[in-house]
Amino acid sequence: MSQNSLAIFDSLTADWFRHTLGKPTAVQDAAWPAIFSGVHTLVSAPTGTGKTLSAFLVFIDRFLAEARSGTLKEELKLIYISPLKSLAGDIRENLRCPLNGIYEEERKQNPSAESTFSKLTIAIRTGDTPQKERRNMIKHPPHILITTPESLFLMLTSQSGKKILCTAQTVIIDELHALIDSKRGAHLMLSLARLDELCAKPLQRVGLSATMKPLHLAAEYLSSDPVTVIAPAMQKKVQLEVTSPWSDTRLLQKDSIWHELAGTVVDLCKGSRSVIAFVEGRAYAEKLAYHVNQLAGEGFARTHHGSLSKEQRFEVENELRNGNLRLLCATSSMELGIDVGDIDQVFQIGCPRSISSTMQRLGRAGHNPDRVSVMYIFPRTATESLYCGLTAQVVRNGELEDSRPPRLCLDVLAQHLVSMAAGEGYDLDDVMAILPRAYPFKSVTREDVKDVLCMLAGDFEHERNIPVRPRLLYDRIHEHVEGDSYSRMLAISVGGTIPDKGLYAVKTENGVKLGEVDEEFVFEARIGDKFLLGAFAWQINSIQKDTVVVAQSSMYGARPPFYKAEIIGRRLQTGIAFGKILGRLSNALEKDTLLQELHQLGLDDTCAQIAFDLIKRQY
DSSP, X not given: OHHHHHTTSOHHHHHHHHHHHOSOOHHHHHHHHHHHHTOEEEEEOOTTSOHHHHHHHHHHHHHHHHHHHTOOOSSOOXXXXXXXXXXXXXXXXXXXXXXXXHHHHHHHHOTTSOOOGGGSOEEEESTTSOHHHHHHHHHSOOSEEEEOHHHHHHXXXXXXXXXXXXXXXXXXXXXGGGTTTSHHHHHHHHHHHHHHHHHTSOOEEEEEESSOBOHHHHHHHHOSSOEEEEOOOOOOOEEEEEOOSOSOGGGOOHHHHHHHHHHHHHXXXXXXXXXXXXXXXXXXXXXXXXXXXXXXXTTSEEEEOTTBOHHHHHHHHHHHHTTOOSEEEEOGGGTSOOOOOOOOEEEEESOOSOHHHHHHHHTTSSOSTTSOEEEEEEOSSHXXXXXXXXXXXXXXXXXXXXXXXXXXOHHHHHHXXXXXXXXXXXXXXXXXXXXXXXXXXXXXXXXXXXXXXXXHTTOSOOTTOOOOOOSSEEETTTTEEEOOHHHHHHHHHHOSSOOOOOEEEEEETTOOEXXXXXXXXXXXXXXXXXEEETTEEEEEEEEOSSEEEEEEOOSTTOBOOOOOOOOOOOOHHHHHHHHHHHHHHHHHHHTTOHHHHHHHTTBOHHXXXXXXXXXXXXX
């Protein structure tokens, strides 16, 4: 079957793949024919199975063939959407590998052949893209555009953006599992429905996702049209161990927990090339890196989280990828598909927030399908010892939470109604034609849309009778909507579902941005205070309107900053799975076999004893 799947490609592409990668994976084998045929395709598989290349190679091969024949027009053909800006640069670099490789194959077979590599253009459009590159995109649209959900929405709002997008033929949505359960995903699905309307045809959609369920729901979410699901049965070997460096957590002081934990982490890192330690919060990442570096020396550990500047994150990612960094202390920012090379093992500090995130983090170690993924889980309290064991068992059983996409997201609908009005007028019928193509809005009624339009037009003013400027102009008789410059300003400035967290930029005296800290932390800070950011200590020199100016300092007296974030609760499905295991443990307690049952959850002797004592104290 591998040979058959490669047969759809040009001989240059097929030869490059055989010489470089050998045989296609099961995912690529199944995905290529489906994507080649033009049908909507959902590819769901664990990390390291070649999902990205399974999506891109068909189109790279097609575009290069057009370039050789002279039929490749200067217009956008493929849009790749990633939930993370940091993935954009990764994807562009990863695309250079097959492009360079195919070009080398072409030179081997025909040294005098004109290079087609330079004819295929790739561009990135995110919030970090300089204005010069954005203007160049308007004059010379790329063939492949790498962007984010928010940037796609902004492009749909502007006339210049729509001019670029209107020739697109295919959309690749990466990390679909990270979007499907959120309003951010709902926002993207409505943008894609509008994109279909702009292009006057349904674009081919290719969804890439880690293992998720139910797949039929994910397929329906991806497109209202039939979707081919590619999800080969794959059994990944995993090793999950719950271990504790202390025998009784009640005897530990607050800071000594991290000191003891750091010692265990350093010992486990010694035999490894690269390790990622996941923590449940940015402050904890800084704290762990601080204590590890106190023991192993500065530079042994670095941090990676959303409050570091993109330059700082790129630097850390490159160090890890090149094998120059032993330990990376990270939050969920490293869960998704950022390429950081081979990771020998991962650590989880504290109880993970969900089963799906645990599986994502576990998949970071032993990235290839034939390697064992190793994770050590370190509980910090007696209760965590028990629940870490429950989590490990549910992960081994593969009991992934079901996806639950939000429905009737009228706040998201309001943003799109304003965005549509910012460009040109539309009728209510136009909106009702678009909504059924976006899964989260299928059940939105005509009356719902009218109510939202009335609100945006200035109805339902504040009870104190404070005047509200209309966001758009709604003709209720003819059911027609128009916008103005205010509508466009609103759509651009407040679009998206990522909340404004009130963060202060952290910069050096010469203006280099290091990251961000919470405004409440800044409010409590004083000139001369030291804090940790990026595993380094910084002293506050001045506090300005929205910026904290710092200088690098010694570690002595530095403390991690605190951040406010939403608390993620446990899913009902996971709670039921935990309840079943707890019921089994209750029966084991009565039969005097509790310690054995705890060992079967993957707890080492110390953790098992801690959990045993905790349960005994409850009776």
